[in-house]
Amino acid sequence: MGKIIGIDLGTTNSEASVMESGKPTVIKSSEGQPYFPSVVAFTKDGEMLVGETAKRQAVTNPEGTIHRIKRKMGRSEKVKAHGKSYSPEQISAFILQKIKKDAEEFLGEKISDAVITVPAYFNDDQRQATKDAGKIAGLNVKRIINEPTAASLAYGLDKEGDHKIAVYDFGGGTFDITLMEVGDGVFEVLSTNGDTQLGGSDMDQALVDYLIKDFEKENNVDLKNDPKAFQRLLEAAENAKMELSSTLQTDINLPYITVVDNEPKHLEIKLTRAKFEEIIAPIVNKTGQPCKQALKDAKLKPSDIDHVVLVGGTTRIPVVKKKVEEIFGKTPKRDVDPMECVAIGAAVQAGILSGDIEKDIVLLDVTPLTLSIETLGGVATALIERNTTVPTKKGRVFSTAADSQPSVEINVLQGERPMAADNKSLGRFHLDGILPAPRGIPQIEVAFDIDVDGIINVSAKDLGTSKEQSIRVTGSTKLSDEEISRMKKDAEEHAEEDEKRKEKVEIRNNGDALAHSAQKTLDELKEKISDDDKKNIEEELKELREALAGDDVDKIKEKTEKLSQVLQKASTAIYQQAAQQAAQQQQAGAQAGSSDESSWSGHPSDDGKTIDADYKVKDEDKKKSDDDKKKKGKTD
Amino acid sequence: MSTKQATRKKKDSNVKKTDNLKKEVEKLKQELKEKNDKLLRSYADLQNYQKRMEKELQIREVETKKKYISELIDLNELLKKACEDDDPKAGLKLMINNIENFFEKEQIKYINCMGKKFDHNLHHAVNTVEDDDCESETIVEEVKKGYMINDKILRPSHVIVAKKKENE
Numbered sequence: 154m155g156k157i158i159g160i161d162l163g164t165t166n167s168e169a170s171v172m173e174s175g176k177p178t179v180i181k182s183s184e185g186q187p188y189f190p191s192v193v194a195f196t197k198d199g200e201m202l203v204g205e206t207a208k209r210q211a212v213t214n215p216e217g218t219i220h221r222i223k224r225k226m227g228r229s230e231k232v233k234a235h236g237k238s239y240s241p242e243q244i245s246a247f248i249l250q251k252i253k254k255d256a257e258e259f260l261g262e263k264i265s266d267a268v269i270t271v272p273a274y275f276n277d278d279q280r281q282a283t284k285d286a287g288k289i290a291g292l293n294v295k296r297i298i299n300e301p302t303a304a305s306l307a308y309g310l311d312k313e314g315d316h317k318i319a320v321y322d323f324g325g326g327t328f329d330i331t332l333m334e335v336g337d338g339v340f341e342v343l344s345t346n347g348d349t350q351l352g353g354s355d356m357d358q359a360l361v362d363y364l365i366k367d368f369e370k371e372n373n374v375d376l377k378n379d380p381k382a383f384q385r386l387l388e389a390a391e392n393a394k395m396e397l398s399s400t401l402q403t404d405i406n407l408p409y410i411t412v413v414d415n416e417p418k419h420l421e422i423k424l425t426r427a428k429f430e431e432i433i434a435p436i437v438n439k440t441g442q443p444c445k446q447a448l449k450d451a452k453l454k455p456s457d458i459d460h461v462v463l464v465g466g467t468t469r470i471p472v473v474k475k476k477v478e479e480i481f482g483k484t485p486k487r488d489v490d491p492m493e494c495v496a497i498g499a500a501v502q503a504g505i506l507s508g509d510i511e512k513d514i515v516l517l518d519v520t521p522l523t524l525s526i527e528t529l530g531g532v533a534t535a536l537i538e539r540n541t542t543v544p545t546k547k548g549r550v551f552s553t554a555a556d557s558q559p560s561v562e563i564n565v566l567q568g569e570r571p572m573a574a575d576n577k578s579l580g581r582f583h584l585d586g587i588l589p590a591p592r593g594i595p596q597i598e599v600a601f602d603i604d605v606d607g608i609i610n611v612s613a614k615d616l617g618t619s620k621e622q623s624i625r626v627t628g629s630t631k632l633s634d635e636e637i638s639r640m641k642k643d644a645e646e647h648a649e650e651d652e653k654r655k656e657k658v659e660i661r662n663n664g665d666a667l668a669h670s671a672q673k674t675l676d677e678l679k680e681k682i683s684d685d686d687k688k689n690i691e692e693e694l695k696e697l698r699e700a701l702a703g704d705d706v707d708k709i710k711e712k713t714e715k716l717s718q719v720l721q722k723a724s725t726a727i728y729q730q731a732a733q734q735a736a737q738q739q740q741a742g743a744q745a746g747s748s749d750e751s752s753w754s755g756h757p758s759d760d761g762k763t764i765d766a767d768y769k770v771k772d773e774d775k776k777k778s779d780d781d782k783k784k785k786g787k788t789d
Numbered sequence: 790m791s792t793k794q795a796t797r798k799k800k801d802s803n804v805k806k807t808d809n810l811k812k813e814v815e816k817l818k819q820e821l822k823e824k825n826d827k828l829l830r831s832y833a834d835l836q837n838y839q840k841r842m843e844k845e846l847q848i849r850e851v852e853t854k855k856k857y858i859s860e861l862i863d864l865n866e867l868l869k870k871a872c873e874d875d876d877p878k879a880g881l882k883l884m885i886n887n888i889e890n891f892f893e894k895e896q897i898k899y900i901n902c903m904g905k906k907f908d909h910n911l912h913h914a915v916n917t918v919e920d921d922d923c924e925s926e927t928i929v930e931e932v933k934k935g936y937m938i939n940d941k942i943l944r945p946s947h948v949i950v951a952k953k954k955e956n957e
Contacts (some may be wrong), residue, residue: 210909542836
């Protein structure tokens with residue numbers, strides 16, 4: 154079965170959304186916008202335009218352009234355009250057709266089913282007309298649902314038992330308040346009210362008026378009669394309105410707004426949020442009365458309302474939110490984009506209608522914390538990142554850190570800290586019987602498999618001998634919320650020092666790796682290296698080893714770089730001798746030493762970061778290199 | 790051949806049948822379990838892929854921003870210098886030149902609209918004026934300049950369009 158899309162068929166703009174593996178995606182128009190202007194136009198040449206293009210030509214073609222058809226739905230009256238008449242259903246159908254076509258292009262598949270929303274106050278005729286519009290557009294309308302119901306669905310309020318919801322919908326041109334009761338997933342409208350001539354565009358207009366008056370006071374010019382200036386003012390007002398939702402003050406600067414007596418004039422106004430709130434207060438206050446009336450009609454007190462949901466772009470304005478809080482005495486919900494809320498809710502309804510799978514997916518768990526294993530130098534190397542949806546399986550090939558290392562230890566860790574010791578160890582096990590081989594040669598695949606219940610199966614397999622060991626860890630996703638947030642907080646608090654510690658280990662690992670590879674180079678290619686180069690390498694290697702024996706990380710870094718330089722010089726010379734291999738040398742990245750080693754021993758080249766975990770630290774080397782427990786990251 | 794024997798035989802075969810069916814059920818259950826696991830895993834994979842794509846998109850957005858904002862930073866520094874210059878005209882001209890070169894590199898083209906016939910694909914009409922001297926639908930004023938990017942519309946020109954007086 155194909156996808157069912159959710160459509161918010163609005164008065165000025167329409168939106169569409171679709172569920173994709175349990176998540177709503179907002180559909181973009183072919184013009185790249187997340188909405189479709191609800192405008193249809195017929196040009197003199199008989200061409201039909203829908204959406205953005207129709208809007209652009211509206212003022213040049215008023216007799217051929219149809220706006221706000223939603224207000225006429227369900228009536229028998231026809232609308233005329235260039236002598237031809239159309240029913241409101243037909244016009245709505247053109248809008249739906251455009252949405253259908255763009256959705257098909259956006260999703261890359263045919264769309265035939267839809268859920269469409271209508272205002273709660275729509276009567277049966279208006280609902281039927283909407284359904285018919287869908288049919289004309291070639292859509293199978295699976296269901297017509299109320300806009301406030303859709304908004305509540307977008308917030309998942311159908312799952313929370315019996316309660317009462319107020320949906321405060323303040324858009325660009327209209328205001329609606331709906332009170333509903335929900336129980337067992339069924340929504341019942343208790344009352345609705347609103348104002349069809351009230352919206353965010355009134356605020357823009359009020360702000361423009363203020364700016365014009367202010368400018369006139371200063372410069373004695375009325376910008377109202379200057380269309381160029383007026384257009385810029387309108388845009389600036391819209392921007393300022395949006396800006397002031399997140400900041401307390403904004404500058405409205407419009408250089409060269411007009412010319413008076415050959416002298417250019419600039420508009421320069423500082424607008425505080427307080428001033429803006431004062432300007433729009435009359436508009437915001439107008440929403441109070443309909444809310445009170447709706448409460449009265451439903452015979453409810455504000456305290457009877459359990460949830461308040463905000464819909465429409467205008468509700469992004471802080472003072473509007475404050476007004477809602479004042480009316481209902483409750484902090485409203487607003488984490489779903491209020492512009493997309495209704496379309497998303499329609500998509501949620503569509504998802505429920507299209508089958509159970511979607512419901513199951515929503516319930517899939519995620520790993521609350523990163524899962525990793527301990528690698529060389531005590532670094533935690535992540536295999537499964539935090540917030541990964543389970544069930545999932547991730548594997549990675551590691552190797553040994555010392556020559557003839559017979560076993561590796563897998564220490565399974567949970568947590569966000571980069572060093573193993575700071576994370577929680579979930580369990581550890583050994584994989585023995587690795588055949589004697591130089592470091593970096595054995596390939597040990599470590600795999601994390603988390604099933605749907607959060608049980609982790611960690612296995613390590615020697616790809617050479619097929620020997621395998623594994624461990625089961627239960628309850629990894631069942632950490633308490635406090636535990637998770639404590640571990641996350643820990644990671645944030647220590648982020649900086651952790652990073653430094655990790656860097657130190659990495660520098661040491663790099664130095665160690667380079668020392669190892671330099672030694673190998675000397676042993677294997679002694680005939681090919683010139684005496685000068687040999688002497689240089691030996692000297693620098695000695696110095697690096699001395700540095701590695703100490704604790705001065707900067708010194709290790711410096712010596713590593715030096716050795717890397719002389720090694721590069723030597724290897725360049727060798728490659729020049731063997732010109733056919735020159736291309737290979739080019740691949741050697743910033744970590745020349747490590748890469749050199751890789752190419753000489755015939756390994757696929759790694760990325761710099763994983764190779765850092767490649768080798769043992771010096772201290773351990775001295776202790777007991779055979780019993781090396783650390784492992785290296787090789788390939789994914 | 791007694792009826793007893795026949796009943797036993799029948800019973801035996803029924804037991805055998807039931808056993809077979811039980812085995813079949815077990816097998817199917819196992820199969821279903823495996824299929825279900827696979828299904829959940831592919832959905833989890835899809836969700837993880839979505840998460841990764843979101844992250845990647847964010848990274849790419851920041852990278853794109855960096856590119857354009859660094860151009861703006863340069864421009865800002867130069868404008869500050871121009872502001873302190875008593876005769877900044879020559880400098881400003883060069884700056885405009887630089888910006889226009891940048892636009893050219895990014896394939897951003899100005900939409901030349903004055904005197905052209907209104908086209909809803911390129912222009913946004915903000916108003917009309919009655920004007921009998923020129924063809925109807927001719928653009929007589931450009932309120933805001935429009936631009937194309939890679940032959941796609943970046944933003945339409947905001948224009949005022951001529952209209953013939955109604956002869957009624």
